[in-house]
Amino acid sequence: MTRRRGRGSTGPGRPSALPPDGYEAPEPVTKGIGGSLVVAFHGDDNRRASFAVGDLPMPGWHPLLAEALALRIGPSGDIRTLAGAKDSWRALASWARFLARTVPRPDIPEELTRAHVDAFHKRADATARTRYSDMLEMRLQFEDKHLKGRLPADAWDAFNRRLPKPRSEAVGGYSVSELDRLTAAARADTARVVRRIRAGEELVRRLAEDAGQVEPQRRELAEALAAMAATGEVPQLEFSLDLRRRRIELASHLFLTWRDMAPLMALLALVTERNGETLKELPVKHRILEDRAVELVVVKRRRGAKKWFETVTWEIGPKERELHTPGGLYLLLLELTARSRGVCGSLLAFCIWRNGIEGRDEHFAPFESDLSDGGRIAMSDWAAARPKPVLADPPPAAKTKKEKAGKPVKEPVSSGPAPLRVTFNRIKTSVDARRTKQLGGHLPSSAKSNTAQTLFTNYLKPDEATREWAEEVMTEALEDAEQAAWDAHAAAVGRRGEPTVIPDAESPEQLQDAGLPAQTARDLASGDLDTAWTACGDHDHHPETGAVCGDSFLACFQCGNCLVTRTHLPKLLGLLQGLGVMRQRMSEDVWWKRYGPTWVAVRHDILAKFTPAEVDKVRQQPLPDALLDLVEAPWEQP
Incomplete structure (x- = not known):
């Protein structure tokens, strides 16, 4: 019997798929090399990891810590993403290492006191926000009914206290002029990427149809691109000091590379009005609706089951407007990454070529195993290094303060506008504020990928430009x-x-x-x-x-x-x-x-x-x- 798997595998008249006969659920805590305890994680996004509790200090705590972590990140726990599991593990490791330094040291959970918990909360080697998140995470790990009674009552009371959340600096968006400059730069650089790859594809097509159509001075390049298109492999060039740069330039005629990601992802965030995590996990699977819109299922990461996926419909628009509409830009992304995806076989939209690994393994999906990019997508560096840098608005003119010691004191004169700092958070704040203004400030209508409360608290309230606009209104x-x-x-x-x-x-x-x-x-x-x-x-x-x-x-x-x-x-x-x-x-x-x-x-x-x-x-x-x-x-x- 064929067993269906994945989303959409159930429905009216179609019962849920069952595990094979003799299936046994894996143990949440296993023993690794030398008998050390290991906790495995398998997220809803199919990302996996294992955490070796046995490598931590305080062996008398290992059984309790392993069970607490397994309950937190296991199938019934609240943590469903690899990033969340890593945060839980970091807090647990910090707790174990802290206890190992305390005097007197609680070698077993029964020896824990309120003083130990208070000292963990007030430790000097961490910021206020880190201490707050660690205390909150450890409380959540220890509050399971199977574990709560294994800690002394006064220690649990110390964990269960009210934790005042530290203030965080508000992340505002861009001004209207800054947003316009950023959009124009991202669109211009993305257009250059599109022209480059389409020109390479056209050269391969002309060589295949009639080699005589190719100019003699471009014949060598056309033959190299044709070989790359057929095999997916970029040839190694003769040794030279600029070998790496020349090889990347050759590959970029057909493939998307790391240096193309910053303007493309910035433009995607501006046009689709989605956050960076959602964009990194854009799927290949989609449906075209009457050549007018594209329908796809995007990931909206939240803590908790059944709130991960959202079906969106994006306008395609005319061909000449593909850089202006979310659907047109999404289909363009699939076009640019088609060859690399054909080599690596990923189901994600983002597939690129990377230099340094010979053969077909140079094609990969950078966000398939981990959403972090290792700092390779440096949008601020891209905005500053362009031939025409994207600059922030100049600071306000210096104002004279009240006289001190009988002399007026002036603010130091700025040297001029600085390069614009580009982040996904600031882009998301800016586009949400722009949409809210366009809809007259009506929050229920303005909420798109968040609730109206989240939209106001996290995106509109911290934005100075939005506050000024609201005051004007x-x-x-x-x-x-x-x-x-x-x-x-x-x-x-x-x-x-x-x-x-x-x-x-x-x-x-x-x-x-x-x-x-x-x-x-x-x-x-x-x-x-x-x-x-x-x-x-x-x-x-x-x-x-x-x-x-x-x-x-x-x-x-x-x-x-x-x-x-x-x-x-x-x-x-x-x-x-x-x-x-x-x-x-x-x-x-x-x-x-x-x-x-x-x-x-x-x-x-x-x-x-x-x-x-x-x-x-x-x-x-x-x-x-x-x-x-x-x-x-x-x-x-x-």
Whole structure:
């Protein structure tokens, strides 16, 4: 019976593949040479490793450490990648080596004390971030129910403490101009790689179809390339001081090389908006959708099962735009690496030629066994070494500080713009910020390969350019909201008239001298016309309708019937205080729409009629309640 394997091997009506008869699961901990304990790791990406616990000091701890590591990185553990397994092993090895240096030394787990754990957490030979990650990792290794009881209670309590996470420097993205320069450089250098390899392929094709088509001066090169295309082997050249350089140049006519990786991977990160790890594991397997898009399954590394793979659909676009679209660039990558992949047989998209190993083994997939590149993909070095280097924005102009010792101190003058530091993290931050801006800052729509929370915390929040953009957007939004409040106030006043403010009159005679009818003056002085914060001269006749007024008390401030005297100042100041409280409880946009016209009228039209001394004197006294419950239903208040 044929047994299906891998993703997609199950489905409705297709049961899971079973192991062969007599299968026995491998032991998580085995014995190596000399009986030393070894823990094997087999990741979800099919990468393997083994860790020799027996080579560590503290032999009395080896059984416990081996079991803890096996539970952590084994089939049921949380660590599913080789990089994660190496981090777990590094922390465990640091723990064993530290215990070997302590006095008194705990030779067995039962002798461990809180002092040992505290000393491990405070050791001076590691950074704060390393100490934090090591403590967290060892706690996770020892917290399994099979192991927790094997440590003394006070030592476990020391592991189980709350660990304050050390602050890390925020990694911001690039400015708009820096991102444009980086994109242009990566696209230009990738285009040169494409032209070079396609020219080599064209030369091989012309030689095969009709050798007479090849110019005599290029015949020797064409024959060498034809032999390389047929065998995959790059010939060894005659000895010379620049042998290595000449051999790489010869191979680069048909094959992708290490020096091509930096601009190509930078452009892939910029166009696909994916992180470096995902790009390194791009698969060959894909599906073309109506010549418009390419569909493939990419790896999104996370800790935990069932969250590794994601199906993406990338636009291909026209042939002349292949360096601008993710699908077109992906298919171009497959074209550039086709010959090397045909030799090494890898299922990954990145297959290149390397110099130094004779024969067909010079073709390999650099990320098949390990995602690290050993520093060979130095994107910052590529950006700085180009004929036209990619430069960072010049630093801001020097500013004079406060005088010290009677002399002004200035910042040192910079020598000019420096080469741009290029990393996958900064590219990812920049493209995520760019996409968020294009979508108006709506995080749920902007989240692409991460959750909205992760997008904000890890990519947008640390980026200074994004913060400045957000501040500009907020400032513009608040200015628009404030202007809308002014316009609404002016429109209402134009229809209903302005309030009558009489700052220097309180008695009926003074009010009558100010122009009020005798009866209105007497009623206003006695308080019979008072409403929530002001007084109303004619409640029965609305300025617009002529009928009994039914408007909110907040509308009194845009009404010709409104009367304000010095006796109303405490209520008005109490209202402003209440509006300030409400401003802290709701969004600025909602506040301006609901209370903006009132705030504009009181702050700029009414209080401006009183002297600052009068207003300050009233503010020194206890202010009455704002009485906003008179205009807002309790269930509508924030």
